[in-house]
Amino acid sequence: MMDKSAYQNMWVYIEHDGKTVHPVSLELCCEVRKLCDLSGDRLIAVIAGDLAEDEIRRIEDCAIDGIIFVSGTGYERYNTEAYTNLFTVLCGKYRPSAVFVGGTTNGRDFAPRFAARLETGCTSDATEVVYNPETTDIEFIEPAAGGKIMAVITIPELRPQVGTIRPGTFKYAPAGRKEKIDILREEISFNTGDIRTKFLSFCEDEFDPELDIESSPVIICIGNGLSGGEALEQYRELAKLLGGKIACTRPLYDREILPYKLQVGQSGVMIKPKLYIGFGISGAVNHVTGVEADRFIAVNNDPGAPIFNYCDYGIVGDMDQVCQAMIQAIKANG
Ligand SMILES: Cc1cc2nc3c(=O)[nH]c(=O)nc-3n(C[C@H](O)[C@H](O)[C@H](O)COP(=O)(O)OP(=O)(O)OC[C@H]3O[C@@H](n4cnc5c(N)ncnc54)[C@H](O)[C@@H]3O)c2cc1C
Incomplete structure (x- = not known):
């Protein structure tokens, strides 16, 4: 049995x-700071490669207790091998209790790999993390079984506890810089000849403001109740009138009506708008888990639709008719 108390921070x-x-x-x-305050662990940021000074300040402002700067070869650009090796070596040396990695394409690539090398557990895509003082384990909470249940996953016997967390799940609310921040410098060089991918060129995503739904204060979200792509225009008009953007549930992406970048939910984008109006959406956990709105309005022709359990205002009716009525009412009020 592993001595869990030998793993700290x-x-x-x-x-x-x-x-x-x-x-x-x-x-x-910001979120792990709260866990550390409960567990008594120290919060350590791990930075590999060179990073601009003002960005390091932003990390320090999140009330971290220390930073481990890692230098050496292999970190100029993300690659599976060097980053997997880095955390395998570093965790072996310092024995952290938990390692949190953003659930980005890169994070989801290397986190399970170094966890496997360390023969410990890795949970993916948690939407909530809780520290249990009785067991001293972290509870990683995420929708499972097609969204029907919220699964609580722990790594009760092994350390470190590795977890990837969905971007946009937690609020960025820096608690302020601590007076003393411990700085450690490590050199872990990776033989770049062992990197199995070759960098050819870098092509930045073209930024389309219509697809940037994360920062929109108003979201008109369209679900599978939509009859077809030809019915979309009225929702675009409503979004425009309200100063917002349209978004969708997964079936609309699957039906190739709207692009993936507009999909809201567990496997899409997390949104925190002031106003969310959902049309023809049943209210699956996988979708609503991605919505944190000040005002949540749902339109559905089935009065028993689960989405009515989540909304502030529910409208039972045909989605196109309700959309038209909203457009008329906004226009009538100038
Ligand atoms: C691992 C996993 C991850 C997932 N991730 C996501 C995710 O990120 N985002 C996401 O959205 N889903 C996700 N899903 C899918 C999710 O479980 C649901 O299947 C999906 O959210 C359902 O979308 P919907 O509500 O639009 O469609 P449906 O469940 O088909 O609901 C359509 C609703 O429209 C109503 N309706 C029909 N016609 C009309 C009309 N004329 N007027 C008004 N209402 C009408 C119906 O009453 C019904 O309630 C995921 C699933 C899994 C297993």
Whole structure:
């Protein structure tokens, strides 16, 4: 049986491109701070490669207790091998109790790999994390079985507890810089010849503001109740009138009516708008788990639809008719 008390402190992997820290790393620092306050662990940020000074300040502002800076070869650009090796070596040396990694493409790639090398557990895509003082384990909570249940996953016998967390799940609310931040510097060089991928060129995603739903204050979300792509225009008009953007549930992406970047939910984007209006959406946990709205309005022609359990205002009716009525009412009020 492993002596869990020999493993201390919680780590957050800082994902960055040299200039900017990925928002999920800052969100994680803020949330894991709360866990550390309960457990008595220290919150340590792990930064590999070079990162701009003002970005390091932003991490420090999240009330971290320390930073481990890792230098060496292999970290210029993300690659599976060097980052898996880095955390295998570092965890072996310092024995953290938990390692939190943003559930980005890269994070989801290397976190389970180093967990496997350390022969410990890794939970993926948690939407909530809770510290249990009785067991001293972290409870990673996530929707499971097609969203029918919320699964509580723990790693009760092994350490470190590794988990990837969905970007946008936690709020970025920095608690302020601590007076003393311990700095450790490690050099872990990876033989770049052992990296199995080759960097050819870098092509940045073209930024389309219509697809940036995370920052929109108003979201008109369209579900599987939509008859077809030809019925979309009225929802675009409503979104425009309200100063918002349209988004969708997964079936609309599956039906190839709207792009993946507009999908809200567990396997899509997490949104926190002021106003959310959902049309023709049943209310599956996988979808609603991605919505944190100040005002939540649901429109559905089935009065028994689960979405009515989540909303502030529910309208039972045909979605197209209700959309038209809203458009008329807004226009009538100038
Ligand atoms: C691992 C996993 C991850 C997932 N991730 C996501 C995710 O990120 N986002 C996501 O959205 N889903 C996700 N899903 C799918 C999710 O479980 C649901 O299947 C999906 O959210 C259902 O979408 P919907 O409500 O639009 O469709 P449906 O469940 O088909 O509901 C359609 C609703 O429209 C209503 N309706 C029909 N016609 C009309 C009309 N004319 N007027 C008004 N109402 C009408 C119906 O009464 C019904 O309630 C995931 C599933 C799994 C297993």
